[in-house]
Amino acid sequence: xxxSHETLAGTIRGRVIDSLDAIPLYxxxxxxxxxxxxxxxxxxxxxxxxxxxxxNYRLLISYVGYKSVNISVAIPTDNSTVNIxxxxxxxxxxxxxxIVSAGKRTQSIQEVPVSxxxxxxxxxxxxxxxxxxxxxxYVSGVNVARDQVSIRGSSGFALGIGSRVxxxxxxxxxxxxxxxxxxxxxxxxxxxxRVEVVKGAGSALYGTGALGGVVSLFTRTPADTARIMIRSYxxxxxxxxxxxxxxxxxxxxxxxxxxxxxxxxDNLEFTLLGGTRYDKSYRLTDQSRRYNAFSKISxxxxxxxxxxxxxxxxxxHEDKGDWVFWNSLDSATRPPTSSNPDRMTLSSKAMMGFNxxxxxxxxxxxxxxxxxxxxxxDNYNLLPNEEAVASNAQSFNSEIxxxxxxxxxxxxxxxxxxIVNRVEAPIYxxxxxxxxxxxxxxxxxxxxEGLIMTIGxxxxxxxxxxxxxxxxxxxxxxxxxxxxxxxxxxxxxxRGFRAATVAERYAAxxxxxxxxxxxxxIRPEYSISYEVGASTALPLSESxxxxxxxxxxxxxxxxxxxxxxxxxxxxVQFLNVTAARVRGIEIGLRTQLSNGFGIETSLTYMDPVDxxxxxxxxxxxxxxxxxxxxxxxxEHIQFQTDYRYLSRVELxxxxxxALGFIADADARVAIHVCxxxxxxxxxxxxxxPLTLTLNAKNVFDYYYSEIMGNLAPNRQLSIxxxxxx
Numbered sequence: 001x002x003x004s005h006e007t008l009a010g011t012i013r014g015r016v017i018d019s020l021d022a023i024p025l026y027x028x029x030x031x032x033x034x035x036x037x038x039x040x041x042x043x044x045x046x047x048x049x050x051x052x053x054x055x056n057y058r059l060l061i062s063y064v065g066y067k068s069v070n071i072s073v074a075i076p077t078d079n080s081t082v083n084i085x086x087x088x089x090x091x092x093x094x095x096x097x098x099i100v101s102a103g104k105r106t107q108s109i110q111e112v113p114v115s116x117x118x119x120x121x122x123x124x125x126x127x128x129x130x131x132x133x134x135x136x137x138y139v140s141g142v143n144v145a146r147d148q149v150s151i152r153g154s155s156g157f158a159l160g161i162g163s164r165v166x167x168x169x170x171x172x173x174x175x176x177x178x179x180x181x182x183x184x185x186x187x188x189x190x191x192x193x194r195v196e197v198v199k200g201a202g203s204a205l206y207g208t209g210a211l212g213g214v215v216s217l218f219t220r221t222p223a224d225t226a227r228i229m230i231r232s233y234x235x236x237x238x239x240x241x242x243x244x245x246x247x248x249x250x251x252x253x254x255x256x257x258x259x260x261x262x263x264x265x266d267n268l269e270f271t272l273l274g275g276t277r278y279d280k281s282y283r284l285t286d287q288s289r290r291y292n293a294f295s296k297i298s299x300x301x302x303x304x305x306x307x308x309x310x311x312x313x314x315x316x317h318e319d320k321g322d323w324v325f326w327n328s329l330d331s332a333t334r335p336p337t338s339s340n341p342d343r344m345t346l347s348s349k350a351m352m353g354f355n356x357x358x359x360x361x362x363x364x365x366x367x368x369x370x371x372x373x374x375x376x377x378d379n380y381n382l383l384p385n386e387e388a389v390a391s392n393a394q395s396f397n398s399e400i401x402x403x404x405x406x407x408x409x410x411x412x413x414x415x416x417x418x419i420v421n422r423v424e425a426p427i428y429x430x431x432x433x434x435x436x437x438x439x440x441x442x443x444x445x446x447x448x449e450g451l452i453m454t455i456g457x458x459x460x461x462x463x464x465x466x467x468x469x470x471x472x473x474x475x476x477x478x479x480x481x482x483x484x485x486x487x488x489x490x491x492x493x494x495r496g497f498r499a500a501t502v503a504e505r506y507a508a509x510x511x512x513x514x515x516x517x518x519x520x521x522i523r524p525e526y527s528i529s530y531e532v533g534a535s536t537a538l539p540l541s542e543s544x545x546x547x548x549x550x551x552x553x554x555x556x557x558x559x560x561x562x563x564x565x566x567x568x569x570x571x572v573q574f575l576n577v578t579a580a581r582v583r584g585i586e587i588g589l590r591t592q593l594s595n596g597f598g599i600e601t602s603l604t605y606m607d608p609v610d611x612x613x614x615x616x617x618x619x620x621x622x623x624x625x626x627x628x629x630x631x632x633x634x635e636h637i638q639f640q641t642d643y644r645y646l647s648r649v650e651l652x653x654x655x656x657x658a659l660g661f662i663a664d665a666d667a668r669v670a671i672h673v674c675x676x677x678x679x680x681x682x683x684x685x686x687x688x689p690l691t692l693t694l695n696a697k698n699v700f701d702y703y704y705s706e707i708m709g710n711l712a713p714n715r716q717l718s719i720x721x722x723x724x725x
Contacts, residue, residue, distance in 0.1 A: 010050075010051070010052035010053065010054055010075035010077075010078065010079070010080050010081075010082075011048060011049065011050045011051075011052065011080070011081045011082070012048070012049045012052065012057075012059070012073055012075070012081075012082050012084070013046070013047070013048045013049075013081060013082070013083050013084075014030070014046070014047055014048075014083060014084040014085060014086055015041070015044070015045045015046050015047075015084075015085050015086070016028040016030070016041045016045045016047065016061060016063065016086045016088060017045055017085065017086070017087055017088070018066075018087070018088065019087040019088060019089045024041070024044050024045025024046075025041060025045050025063050025066070025088060026041060026042060026044075026045065026223055027040055027041060027063070027221060027223075028040065028041040028045070028047075028061060028062065028063040028066075028086075028088070029060075029061070029062050029063070029106070030047050030049065030059055030060075030061050030086075031059070031060045031061075031062075031106060032049065032052075032057050032058070032059060032060075033057070033058045033059070033060055033070075034405055034408055034411075035057075035363045035405060037049055037051075037052065037359070037363060038106065040221060042223065042224045042264075044224070051306070051361075052075050053075070054075045054076060054077055054078060054080070055074075055075055056072065056073075056074050056075075057072070057073050057074070057075070058070055058071070058072055058073070059071050059072075059073055060108065061086050061088065062108070063088055066088035066089060067088065067089045067546075068088075068108065069086065069088065071084070071086065099112065099116055099118060099196050100196065100216065100218070101116070101168075101196040101198050101214055101216040102114055102116055102196075102198050103205070103413060103441065103443065103454070104205050104401065104403070104413050104415075104441075105365075105403050105411075105413055110480070110482055110488050110535075111452055111480055112480060112490070113452070113454055113478035113479055113480040113490040113491065113492045114198060114199065114200055114478060114490065114492050114531060115141075115198075115199040115200065115490075115531060115533055115550075115552050115554075115586070116196060116197065116198050116199070117139045117140060117141075117142075117196070117197040117199070118194060118195070118196055118197075119135060119139070119194060119195040119196075119197075120193075120194050121192065121193050121194060121220070124189065124192060124195070125722070126640065126677065126679060126693065127642070127675070127677070127695075128233055128677070128693060128695045128718060128720045129189060130189055130256060130277060131184040131185055131187070131189065132167075132182070132184055132187050132189065132195070132215070132217065133147075133149070133182075133184045135195060136149055136195075136197070136215065137644060138626050138628070138642055138644060139197050139626075140586060140588050140602030140604060140624070140626060141199060141586050141602070141604040141624060142197065142624075143621065143624060143646065144706070145157040145619060145706045145707050146706065146707050146710070147163075147181050147182060147184065148161070148163060148164075148181070149163060149164075149165045149167075149182065149212075149215065150164075150165075150212065150620070151165055151197070151199050151200075151212045151213035152199055152200070152212065152213075152554055152556060152582060152584065152586070152604070152606065153556065153582035153584070153606045153608045153617065153620045154211060154212025154213065154527065154556060154558070154582070155212060156617060156618050156619030156620055157618075157619040157706075157707045158563055158564055158653065159564070160179065160503060160504065160507065160516075160564060160574065161504070161562060161563075161564075161574075162175070162179055162180025162181055162209070162498065162500075162501040162503075162504065163175055163180055163181050163182050163209055163498075164209070164211040164212040164498055164525070165182075165209070165210070165211075165212050165213050165214065165215055166202060166206045166207075166208075166209040166210040166213075166214045166215070167182050167209075167214075167215050167216075167217075168206075168214070168215070168216045168217065169187060169188075169217050169219070169312075169314065169351065170217070170218060170219055170296075170310075170312060170355070171216075171355065171367075171369055172312065172351060172353045172369065172371045172373070172397065173209075173371075173373065173395065173397050173419070174186065174187070174351065174373060175209050175373075175395070176373065176375045176393055176395065177373070177375065177393035177394055177395035177421035177422060177423055177433070177502065178375065178391045178393040178421075178423045178425065178501065178502055178503050179391075179501055179503045180209065180498075180501035180503075180504075183316070183347075183349050183375065185290055185292070185316050185318055185349075186292075186314070186316040186349035186351070187217060187314075187316075188219065188273050188292060188294035188314055190229065190231060190258040190260060190273060190275065191219045191220050191260060191262075191271060191273050191294055191296075192217050192218070192219060192220075193218050193219055193220045193221070194217075194218050195215065195216070195217050195218075196214075196215075196216045196218070197213065197214070197215050197216075198213050198214040198215075198216070199213045199531075199552075199554075200212075200213055200492065200494065200496075200529035200531055200554065200556070201213075201474070201476075201494045201495055201496025201527050201528065201529040201556075202214040202494070202496060203458060203460075203472075203474035203494070203495060203496040203497050204439065204441065204456050204457050204458050204474045204475065204476035204494050204495070205413075205439055205441060205456070205458065205476075207417060207419075207435065207437050207439075207458060207460050207474070207497075208419075208435060208460065208462070208472075208497060208498055208499045208524070209498055210496055210498075211496035211497055211498040211525055211526075211527045211558070212496065212527065212556070219271065219294075219296060219312075220262065220271065221269070222262035222263050222264045222269040222270065222271055223262070223263070223264060224263075224264050225263065226261065226262075226263040226725075227260075227261070227262045227263065227724065227725075228259075228260070228261050228724070228725040229258070229259070229260045229261075229722065229723070229724055229725075230257075230258075230259050230722070230723045230725075231257070231258045231259075231720065231721070231722040231723075232255075232256065232257045232258070232720070232721055233255060233256050233695075233718050233719065233720035233721070234253070234254070234255040234256075234718060234719060235253070235254050235255070235695070235716055235717050235718025235719065236251035236252060236253050236254070236716070236717055236718075237251055237252050237254070237280075237281075237282040237713065237714055237715065237716050238251055238701065238714065238715040238716075238717065239251055240282070240333065240703075240714055241701060241703075244330050244331060245331075245332055245333045245711075246333075247282075247283065247284045247333045247334060248280070252279075252280035252281060252282060253278075253280055254277075254278060254279040254280065254716070254718070255277070255278055256275065256276065256277035256278070257275060257276055257277075258273065258274070258275035259273070259274055259275070260272060260273040260274075267299055267300040267301070268297070268298070268299050268300075269297070269298045270295070270296065270297040270298070271294070271295065271296045271297075272294075272295050273292075273293065273294040273295070274292070274293045274294075275291070275292050275293075276289075276290065276291050276292075277289070277290045278290075281321070281323075282333060282711075282713060282714055283323060283326075283333045283334070283335075283711070284321075284323075284333060284334050284335060284341065285321040285322060285323050285335050285339070285341050285343070286320075286321045286323035287320070287321050288318055288319065288320040288321065289318070289319045289320075290316065290317065290318045290319075291316070291317045291318075292314075292315065292316040292317070293313075293314075293315045294312075294313070294314045294315075295312070295313045295314075296310065296311070296312050296313075297310070297311050298310040298311075306358060306359040306360075307356070307357070307358045307359075308356075308357045308358075309354065309355070309356050309357075310354065310355045310356075310357070311352075311353070311354045312351065312352065312353050312354070312355075312371075313350075313351070313352050314350065314351040314352075315348075315349070315350045315351075316348070316349045316350075317347070317348045317349075318345075318346075318347045318348075319344060319345075319346055320344065320345050320346075320347070321343075321344060321345070322339075322340075322343040322344060322345050322379065323335060324339070324709075325662050325708065325709030325710055326662075326663070326664075326709045326710065326711060327663065328663040328664050329663070329664035329667045332711040333711060336663075340381070340382065340383050340386060342381040343379055343380075343381055343382060343383075343386070344379065344380050344381050345377065345378075345379055346377070346378050346379070346380060347375070347376065347377045347378075348374075348375070348376045349373070349374065349375050349376075350373075350374045351371060351372070351373045351374070352371060352372055353369065353370060353371020353372065353397075354369070354370060354371070355367060355368070355369045356368040356369075360404075363404060363405060364402060364403065364404030365402070365403045365404065366400070366401070366402050367399070367400070367401040367402075367403075368399075368400050369397075369398070369399045369400075369401070370397065370398040370399070371396075371397050371398075372394060372395065372396050372397070373394070373395040373397070374393070374394050374395075375391070375392075375393045376391070376392050376393075377389070377390055377391045377392075378390040387426075388426070389427075390425060390426055391423060391424070391425040391503075392423070392424045392425070393421065393422065393423040393424070393425075393502075394421070394422045394423075395419065395420075395421050395422075396418075396419065396420040396421075396422075397417070397418070397419050398417070398418045399415055399416065399417045399418075400415055400416050400417075401413065401414070401415035402414055402415065409444060409445035409446070409447070410442060410443070410444050410445075411442070411443045412440065412441070412442050412443075413440070413441045413442075413443075413456075414438075414439065414440040414441070415438070415439055415440075416437070416438050417435070417436075417437040417438070417439070418434075418435065418436055418437070419434070419435040419437075420432065420433070420434050420435075421433040421434075421502060423502045423503075425503075427506075427507055428502070428503075428506030428507060428518070429506075431464070431465050431466075431502045431505075431506055432464070432465050433462070433463070433464040433465070433499075433501075433502055434462070434463050434464075435460055435461065435462050435499070436460075436461045437458060437459065437460040437461070438458065438459050439456065439457065439458035439459075440456055440457065440458075441454060441455070441456025441457075441476070442454070442455050442456060448481070449484070450481050450482035450483065450484070451479065451480070451481045452479065452480045452481075453477075453478075453479045454476065454477065454478040454479065454480075454492075455476070455477050456475070456476050456477075457473060457474060457475040457476060458473075458474045459471070459472070459473055459474075460472045460474070460497070460499075462499045462524070464499075464500075464502065464505060466520060467505055467520040467521070467522075468520070468521055468523075470499065470523065470524055472497050472499075472524055473495075474494070474495045474496065474497060475494065475495055476492070476493070476494035476495070477492070477493055477494070478490070478491065478492030478493070478494070479491050479492070486536055486537070487534055487535070487536040488534065488535050488536065489533070489534050490531070490532070490533045490534070490535075491531065491532045491533075492529070492530075492531050493528065493529065493530050493531075494528070494529055495526065495527065495528050495529075496526070496527040496528075496529065497524045497525060497526050497527070498524060498525045499524045500522040500523070500524065500525075500562060500574065504519075504522060504562060504574040505518060505519060505520060505522055505574070506518045506520075507574075516564075516571065516572045516573070517571045517572070517573050518573075519573045519574055519575065522562065522574055522575070522576060523560050523576050524560065525558065525559070525560050525561050525562055525576070526558065526559045526560055527556055527557065527558040527559075528556070528557045529554065529555070529556050529557075530554065530555045530556075530557075531552055531553070531554045531555075532552070532553050532554075533550065533551060533552035533553070534550070534551055534552075535548070535549065535550040535551075536548075536549055537549075540591065540593070545591070545593045546591065547589065547590070547591045548588075548589070548590045548591070549588070549589055550586075550587070550588040550589075551585070551586070551587050551588075552585070552586045553584075553585050554583065554584060554585075554586065555581070555582075555583040556581070556582045556583070557580075557581050558578075558579065558580045558581070558582070559579045559580075560576040560578075560579075561576070561577070561578035561579070561580055562574050562575065562576055562577075563575065563577050563578055563653075565577050577612065578610055578611075578612050578613075578617075579610075579611040579612050580608070580609060580610050580611055580612075580617055581607075581608075581609050581611055582606055582607070582608045582609070582617070582620070583606070583607050584604060584605050584606035584607060585604070585605050586602065586603070586604045586605075587602065587603050587604075588600070588601070588602040588603075589601050589602075595632070596630070596631075596632030596638065597630065597631060597632065598628075598629070598630035599627070599628065599629050599630070600627065600628045601625070601626070601627040601628070602624075602625070602626050602627075603623070603624070603625050604623070604624040604625075605622060605623055606620065606621075606622050606623075606624075607622065608620035608622070615651065616650045616651050617651070618649070618651040618652050618653050619649055619651075619652060619653075619707070620649065620650075621646040621647045621648070621649055621671075622647050622650070623645070623646070623647040624645070624646055624647075625643075625644075625645040625646075626642070626643070626644050626645075627642070627643045628640065628641070628642050628643075629641050633678075636680065636681040636682075636685050637678065637679070637680050637681070638678075638679045639676070639677075639678055639679075640676070640677050640679065641674060641675065641676045641677075642674070642675040642676075643672075643673070643674050643675075644671065644672075644673045644674075645670070645671065645672055645673075646670065646671040647670055648668060648669055648670040649668055652665065652666065652668065652708055653708075662708050662709040663709070664709070665708040665709055667705060668704075668705055669703075669704050669705075670704075671702075671704045671706075671712075672700075672702050672704075673697075673698050673702060673704075674698070674699050674700055674702075675695070675696065675697045675698065675699065676695075676696045676699050677693055677694060677695045677696070678693065678694040679691065679692075679693050680692045680693070680694075688723075689723055689724045689725060690721060690722070690723050691721070691722045692719065692720070692721050693719070693720040693721075693722075694718075694719055695716075695717070695718045695719070695720060696715070696716070696717055697713070697715070697716040697717075697718075698712075698713060698714060698715050698716060699715060700715075701714050701715040
């Protein structure tokens with residue numbers, strides 16, 4: 001018998017509240033186990049799940065900062081309405097958090113068979129970050145070198161190489177069509193609700209670019225009441241300790257302003273954000289002015305919330321100095337004397353897309369997603385005969401995904417994906433790259449309590465104009481088991497790949513006396529990631545005090561890695577030259593006590609080996625140690641500090657350094673960076689909905705470099721104010 005909308009009339013209504021003071025919890029996730037039906041609580045803590053068949057169900061209720069709970073609910077007959085009240089216990093560890101990225105569907109983090117880091121909105125806001133790279137620098141096992149993100153040693157640094165980590169905004173890919181890289185300034189950070197970092201090869205679901213992992217950002221869901229946010233900051237870089245590095249008469253300023261408005265009206269919800277930023281920089285020819293705008297509109301077509309259409313527009317524009325590398329170590333804040341100090345780079349980025357989501361009567365979910373990511377770069381203030389590095393690129397992405405429970409113990413996710421990259425640039429003309437892909441992943445509960453097995457894979461066909469075409473198969477198998485004694489064990493093996501970008505294949509230019517020539521035969525890069533891990537949450541007292549522990553042992557085997565290499569004619573060409581292996585161990589501890597004290601720390605040890613040359617992989621640190629401490633000073637004032645340590649990079653690219661056009665290219669040290677902040681809740685103190693944060697980044701003014709010829713930012717002092725109306 002087929003169930004119609006009229007007979008599927010059972011309803012679960014409820015309210016989610018804090019167990020201590022009974023305040024409503026807005027944004028809690030309520031999910032029916034084994035189904036895709038669910039809801040989020042509104043500003044009053046209320047929720048409603050409609051159109052449910054009669055029967056017995058289990059609800060999983062979760063909220064960031066609180067302990068998740070499972071409760072049983074029975075729908076006795078059609079047209080029944082069950083009313084419940086759910087009290088959640090405060091807890092500031094993410095042991096039961098809900099994530100989406102690992103399996104392209106909503107899951108408890110305890111069900112996920114791979115390592116995932118989750119950052120909530122509070123931790124992003126408190127650090128006063130304006131770009132996603134500033135957030136990722138404090139994720140365990142992650143390092144950032146300029147515009148390249150490395151998860152567990154998957155990337156080092158090389159100019160012109162695309163990202164080995166996929167980047168998504170609300171499910172839409174955000175890697176550029178020309179260089180295949182991340183544009184850190186193109187993301188609406190004030191509206192980011194959470195960041196999920198999936199570690200290890202993710203191409204079984206996400207395709208090219210996910211060789212080392214996936215970074216997914218999700219924007220905020222509006223409340224029933226209007227939310228107006230005004231956030232502003234202002235600060236300075238302190239003058240360098242060495243006179244020869246002083247390039248400004250006064251400490252260079254930086255400031256920014258963001259204003260957003262969001263609200264839900266019955267079936268319609270929308271968000272609007274606009275912002276601007278200025279940074280004079282601690283270096284000459286590195287100043288920047290940025291503007292950004294973001295809007296998201298969602299409309300639900302029926303009373304049962306089965307069909308929802310969401311549209312997103314995200315725009316960013318930047319006018320920036322054309323800094324590349326320093327003049328020398330003694331002049332680390334000045335560009336080479338031969339460069340044009342007036343040369344500027346003008347860049348624009350825009351992402352537009354829509355997502356249609358429909359829930360069928362059999363609890364299957366259909367997502368139809370289509371979008372375009374545009375990037376445009378050009379130079380101005382050029383000298384006579386000086387060549388501009390310009391590019392106009394469009395990445396079109398369309399995806400159809402269908403998910404449903406085949407049986408009570410089997411869940412299927414499958415989809416089709418088409419990506420078309422089109423690039424226009426003076427250095428290689430107009431080129432086009434196309435991906436046609438299909439994927440499927442099945443999660444099976446084989447009958448052993450707490451065990452979930454995952455089997456899946458993806459097939460990609462890549463074709464770039466005038467170049468070789470490639471078929472790539474990316475399988476994955478994994479398992480997760482929650483033992484009766486409360487420990488989650490996980491194991492996974494999967495394949496990742498990254499197809500060479502248009503720029504890597506076709507770039508033909510001269511740079512600092514070096515000629516780069518095209519290579520139409522370049523092959524995709526590959527990786528196979530292995531991981532075994534375990535995690536648990538231990539109670540420290542009868543209250544909400546908890547200790548979260550996680551350990552993972554991993555091995556990433558990579559082949560055909562692309563590097564800029566010298567040909568027999570003395571030119572540079574992007575070639576598949578390296579086989580590599582990165583193995584290591586990652587240990588994390590996190591706790592939050594009911595008295596407000598908290599500490600978290602993670603240690604990652606890696607052994608990155610270039611198997612082709614039998615030496616250490618360049619631009620990899622073998623030790624990454626990140627820690628954070630939170631201390632309540634008074635009832636409404638909190639002190640926080642972050643410490644980041646990366647061991648000294650053993651090797652850089654000696655071939656590039658040997659050319660001599662980057663002076664003191666070998667200058668590098670271990671990285672020790674300490675950030676501090678004081679957070680004051682003025683709402684509790686004076687009744688004004690204002691939060692003030694005093695920030696000191698690199699508070700001890702430690703000098704270091706992440707890549708050749710680039711001094712990292714010195715000490716930065718700022719004050720941030722945020723008003724919520």
